[in-house]
Amino acid sequence: MGATIDIRSLTKTFGVGPAAVHAFGPVDLTIESGSFVSLLGPSGCGKSTLMLMIAGLLDASRGEIFFDDRKVEGPRTDIGIMFQDNTLVPWRTVEGNVALQLELRGLDPRDYADRIRDLLRSVKLDGFQRRHPYELSGGMQQRAAFCQALVHEPDTLLFDEPLGKLDAMTRESIRSDLQTLWMQKRPTVVFVTHSIEEAVQLSSTVCVVTPRPGRIERRIDIDLPWPRNLEVKASARFTQYVREIQGIFHDYGVL
Numbered sequence: 001m002g003a004t005i006d007i008r009s010l011t012k013t014f015g016v017g018p019a020a021v022h023a024f025g026p027v028d029l030t031i032e033s034g035s036f037v038s039l040l041g042p043s044g045c046g047k048s049t050l051m052l053m054i055a056g057l058l059d060a061s062r063g064e065i066f067f068d069d070r071k072v073e074g075p076r077t078d079i080g081i082m083f084q085d086n087t088l089v090p091w092r093t094v095e096g097n098v099a100l101q102l103e104l105r106g107l108d109p110r111d112y113a114d115r116i117r118d119l120l121r122s123v124k125l126d127g128f129q130r131r132h133p134y135e136l137s138g139g140m141q142q143r144a145a146f147c148q149a150l151v152h153e154p155d156t157l158l159f160d161e162p163l164g165k166l167d168a169m170t171r172e173s174i175r176s177d178l179q180t181l182w183m184q185k186r187p188t189v190v191f192v193t194h195s196i197e198e199a200v201q202l203s204s205t206v207c208v209v210t211p212r213p214g215r216i217e218r219r220i221d222i223d224l225p226w227p228r229n230l231e232v233k234a235s236a237r238f239t240q241y242v243r244e245i246q247g248i249f250h251d252y253g254v255l
């Protein structure tokens with residue numbers, strides 16, 4: 001089970017004086033251990049800013065974040081991160097890029113050889129282990145980045161629109177992999193998306209974020225059975241959740 005993430009009175013303002021941009025907050029939010037929480041909000045409302053602060057890669061202007069009882073005070077290496085733009089380095093092969101995440105954490109990739117192979121196979125990249133990123137399609141690169149986020153078996157995952165640039169079929173297939181992984185291991189997942197359907201399909205809780213400065217307007221617990229397969233997605237209750245959230249964005253004037 002992953003950590004409980006406690007966000008307390010968190011605010012971020014970029015710059016000072018008249019040019020300052022109040023990007024986010026104040027926000028109080030508890031992300032329970034083992035939950036899958038999506039942040040759903042319009043462009044520019046501060047979702048990526050929040051993710052960077054949770055990862056310890058960006059300082060808050062005010063407020064604090066705790067992982068269980070440990071305050072976030074610098075970059076965390078015990079979490080898995082995946083962004084919309086992947087972090088593959090061009091001079092390494094696919095398996096070398098996945099191994100890099102281990103090396104950065106002082107782990108020996110040789111101890112993880114089976115895991116790397118299994119992960120790459122699970123996202124259908126077997127046969128491409130020795131290729132370089134430029135030899136892969138955009139979707140294949142994102143699938144390799146997915147393996148990078150998971151290779152060190154983190155129990156907390158931060159995903160910032162990881163599937164945004166994928167084609168519909170790859171997207172659905174990675175959603176399903178992610179859902180299976182979450183059901184089996186119950187990491188704490190924070191997941192940013194623009195897609196209401198994706199948020200409802202994957203999440204135990206959807207947090208609706210207001211336009212900038214982002215605040216959590218609503219927390220909606222998604223009470224649907226797992227796995228959220230095509231049958232669940234076709235159900236009346238699934239559609240009700242989607243409509244409810246669409247209604248909130250309509251009231252903001254962003255839909």
Ligand SMILES: Nc1ncnc2c1ncn2[C@@H]1O[C@H](COP(=O)(O)OP(=O)(O)OP(=O)(O)O)[C@@H](O)[C@H]1O
Nearest residue numbers: 014015021023042043044045046047048049050212
């Ligand atoms: N380093 C920075 N310096 C100045 N302003 C910034 C910086 N990073 C973000 N901002 C501003 O903060 C606000 C929130 O940006 P952020 O990228 O967090 O939004 P977002 O909700 O992730 O948007 P999107 O959904 O389009 O990715 C924006 O107005 C942006 O211009």
